[in-house]
Amino acid sequence: MEQTPNNLAAYCWSIADLLRGDFKQSQYGRIILPFTLLRRLECVLQDSKDKVLEESKRLQGTGLPEEAHEKFLLRASGLSFYNTSAMDLSKLGQNGIKENLENYIQNFSPDARQIFEYFNFAEFIGQLNDADLLYKVVERVKATDLSPDVISNHDMGLVFEELIRRFAESSNETAGEHFTPRDIVRLTTALVFIEDDDLLTKEGIVRTIFDLTAGTGGFLSSGMEYVHELNPQAVIRAYGQELNPESYAICKADMLIKGQDVNNIKLGNTLSNDQFFGVRFDYMLSNPPFGVDWKKIVDIIKTEHLQKGFDGRFGPGLPRVSDGSLLFLMHLISKMRDASEGGSRIGIILNGSPLFTGGAGSGESEIRRYILEADLLEAIVALPTDMFYNTGIATYVWVLSNKKAAERKGKVQLINGVNLCGKMRKSLGSKRNEMSADDIATITRTFGEFEVVEARELDKPAEQKSNRGRQSENPKNDAPKTFASKIFDTHEFGYRRITIERPLRESYQFSDERIAELRFAPKPLNAVMKWVYETYGGNWTDSSETPEVEMVGEASAKYGLELEAYGVLTQHETAIRKYVKANFSELKEAKIKELLNVETWEKQKRALLKAKQLQTAIGTYQHDDMNDYDADVKAACKSQNINLDAYEKKQITAAVSWINPDAEKVIKKVHKNTEANPQYGLFEVDGKTIEYKPDGNLRDHENVNLDPSQPVNEVNEAYFAKEVQPHVPDAWIDASKTDALDEEIGIVGYEIPFNRHFYQYQPPRDLAEIDADLDKVSAEIMALLKEVHT
Numbered sequence: 001m002e003q004t005p006n007n008l009a010a011y012c013w014s015i016a017d018l019l020r021g022d023f024k025q026s027q028y029g030r031i032i033l034p035f036t037l038l039r040r041l042e043c044v045l046q047d048s049k050d051k052v053l054e055e056s057k058r059l060q061g062t063g064l065p066e067e068a069h070e071k072f073l074l075r076a077s078g079l080s081f082y083n084t085s086a087m088d089l090s091k092l093g094q095n096g097i098k099e100n101l102e103n104y105i106q107n108f109s110p111d112a113r114q115i116f117e118y119f120n121f122a123e124f125i126g127q128l129n130d131a132d133l134l135y136k137v138v139e140r141v142k143a144t145d146l147s148p149d150v151i152s153n154h155d156m157g158l159v160f161e162e163l164i165r166r167f168a169e170s171s172n173e174t175a176g177e178h179f180t181p182r183d184i185v186r187l188t189t190a191l192v193f194i195e196d197d198d199l200l201t202k203e204g205i206v207r208t209i210f211d212l213t214a215g216t217g218g219f220l221s222s223g224m225e226y227v228h229e230l231n232p233q234a235v236i237r238a239y240g241q242e243l244n245p246e247s248y249a250i251c252k253a254d255m256l257i258k259g260q261d262v263n264n265i266k267l268g269n270t271l272s273n274d275q276f277f278g279v280r281f282d283y284m285l286s287n288p289p290f291g292v293d294w295k296k297i298v299d300i301i302k303t304e305h306l307q308k309g310f311d312g313r314f315g316p317g318l319p320r321v322s323d324g325s326l327l328f329l330m331h332l333i334s335k336m337r338d339a340s341e342g343g344s345r346i347g348i349i350l351n352g353s354p355l356f357t358g359g360a361g362s363g364e365s366e367i368r369r370y371i372l373e374a375d376l377l378e379a380i381v382a383l384p385t386d387m388f389y390n391t392g393i394a395t396y397v398w399v400l401s402n403k404k405a406a407e408r409k410g411k412v413q414l415i416n417g418v419n420l421c422g423k424m425r426k427s428l429g430s431k432r433n434e435m436s437a438d439d440i441a442t443i444t445r446t447f448g449e450f451e452v453v454e455a456r457e458l459d460k461p462a463e464q465k466s467n468r469g470r471q472s473e474n475p476k477n478d479a480p481k482t483f484a485s486k487i488f489d490t491h492e493f494g495y496r497r498i499t500i501e502r503p504l505r506e507s508y509q510f511s512d513e514r515i516a517e518l519r520f521a522p523k524p525l526n527a528v529m530k531w532v533y534e535t536y537g538g539n540w541t542d543s544s545e546t547p548e549v550e551m552v553g554e555a556s557a558k559y560g561l562e563l564e565a566y567g568v569l570t571q572h573e574t575a576i577r578k579y580v581k582a583n584f585s586e587l588k589e590a591k592i593k594e595l596l597n598v599e600t601w602e603k604q605k606r607a608l609l610k611a612k613q614l615q616t617a618i619g620t621y622q623h624d625d626m627n628d629y630d631a632d633v634k635a636a637c638k639s640q641n642i643n644l645d646a647y648e649k650k651q652i653t654a655a656v657s658w659i660n661p662d663a664e665k666v667i668k669k670v671h672k673n674t675e676a677n678p679q680y681g682l683f684e685v686d687g688k689t690i691e692y693k694p695d696g697n698l699r700d701h702e703n704v705n706l707d708p709s710q711p712v713n714e715v716n717e718a719y720f721a722k723e724v725q726p727h728v729p730d731a732w733i734d735a736s737k738t739d740a741l742d743e744e745i746g747i748v749g750y751e752i753p754f755n756r757h758f759y760q761y762q763p764p765r766d767l768a769e770i771d772a773d774l775d776k777v778s779a780e781i782m783a784l785l786k787e788v789h790t
Helices: 005-013 026-057 066-077 097-106 110-118 121-130 135-142 151-169 183-201 218-230 245-257 295-311 325-333 363-373 437-449 512-519 526-536 551-557 570-583 589-596 598-618 628-642 645-655 714-722 767-789
Strands: 206-211 235-242 264-268 285-288 346-352 377-382 395-401 410-414 422-428 433-436 453-455 482-489 494-501 507-510 658-659 665-671 684-686 688-692 700-705 748-750
Touching: 005 026, 005 151, 026 066, 026 121, 026 245, 097 135, 097 688, 110 121, 110 245, 110 264, 110 551, 121 135, 121 433, 151 218, 151 245, 183 285, 183 346, 183 377, 183 437, 206 218, 218 235, 218 245, 218 285, 218 295, 235 245, 235 507, 245 264, 245 551, 285 325, 285 377, 325 346, 325 363, 325 395, 363 748, 377 437, 377 684, 410 512, 494 714, 507 628, 512 598, 512 645, 526 570, 526 589, 526 645, 570 589, 598 628, 645 658
Parallel strands: 206 235, 206 285, 235 264, 285 346, 377 410
Antiparallel strands: 346 395, 377 395, 410 482, 422 433, 453 482, 494 700, 494 748, 507 658, 665 688, 684 688
């Protein structure tokens, strides 16, 4: 059988046949992966094994420290790891195999030995031995040849990825959490390195590459392979951090085999525990998890943002807690070398939300603003859907650099590659599409040449449609599969959100119905107080002459009624609490106590009784000019000899007034020695400059495109005069809403509406065709009904 990565992975996974019954499916990968890795390390060491054994024997009794031993043994192996045991998998024997295997692993160099510790390999060796399966598994593993002559490092990486994919399927995990499909890796790597192809071919070149979510090391390996194809003598130093211990172990093993310093591969959460603090890199590639929340580390992230600002990683702002994608992007940006030191390039895969989520002033918008205004974004490439193992959503490659070529400065290239793919013969999880070498070349060539490509049709097969159900004779034509590229100025993604206000118009009326509402406090107690009053307030009296608590008995005799003290609910507390729990569960304990407090009811009753006194003086008819309200209430208070505290006045005003579009505008202030400026809310009325109260219900916002060639106010005013004033002449711009950074009117926002820029209009079907289809279907239905009746 041909030794392809898939065939080798299938053979390695066949160990699962031995494990069934004794181990759970979710445990298969934790046994198969380390055994496969062990066999690979053993095969890689085979050529230097004799030299290492000889050197180990020579060093015995020399008295040299362990560090010196390690250096001599590494030199003998010619690799970055070694094993000093005379054993290998073929010499473990059947008797004592557990102890022999454990001893064999213990004789690996420290870095290699640590890899197996992250798999908890010793624990599974014991379980296999207890189940009498250890010898059988070892026999199966040693039968496959994983030497570098048979399978390259690249193909071995594919073997591990296939094993991880199978492991994820068997344990109901998602393979995409561990590695990125190789077609996406190749594309992203090419986009990041292509601009530096000439530089990388120079003699003596030394560069660093970093992946903050390294997974199994696919991006690191791909970056190294890309550079070595251009320049075999180039030195590439790989750095990475990974959260998952098993992915970390495989990544570390891969880097070990490739001769990398595995101390540069770290285990831990990148966002909460940056293990490369202060380190800068030349190239960065990453595929962080999509849409993962950061609730667990929210305090750490917010503390860094507030205390360090731009001296930390998250200076521009913080995205919403439900999606940490932009945190990973800011982390990478913080690792960029200064442009004076050669600069850096970044390739990161993100879902659609970082393009547009969050309005002006939000954390997401401020992050996009920082990236675009600092001119870091070179391009965004839209990928086909169904490209990843764990999701079919739309994804994008962002390419960033702080060393843009002259023609790219101030520009952003958008490349629509959503149709550059082909169907896979067999789906792998959610991955149904793959990009060919030609597809990748189309994108990289367009990016490299920095060219605008008008939508051109691709030679791609049409989507297969289901033939189930009734088929239309005149089906809707599918949109053609196209490829396009557009180039924009960075400011074209920005806008300024201005606040548009309109005047408040209110009426007031001291009617019985409106005054009656004062008996009950405003929300959230309003509804529950109404229920309490209807249920238990039947014997309460509003008489101000009636003593409310101590003299209830005397009051009952005086009025000839069985009265209860107004608002005293002590004997009904249990029933009220039960009702509130069932029907008003959102009420907190503090509000429930307020509901049961007699003072709450007394306070509302006092407001109600005073409103009735005001009604006597003001009357019950409707007033449509709220500007007279304060004078009317003041005069009524004086005539009735009553005083209103702030709470009572607020409650009474809210009860008797309402918004009325036909009423007069409510004046906020009359300005003296101030010129009228209607666009900013200062209107000339009868020779006076009037400012009106704004109506919050009519408040609106307009997004005005940024135009750096003109002053901000001129741009805003021109937009307002053209788009707003003709429709609402009494509107104005709220000049108090200014941007926190530039302090100009309007809050700056940035979004990248990718799909809008590449939308292709598809005209609907002709009405005559639709009518013909409907007539045909109707005729068929009538014929079927006729058959039923006959």
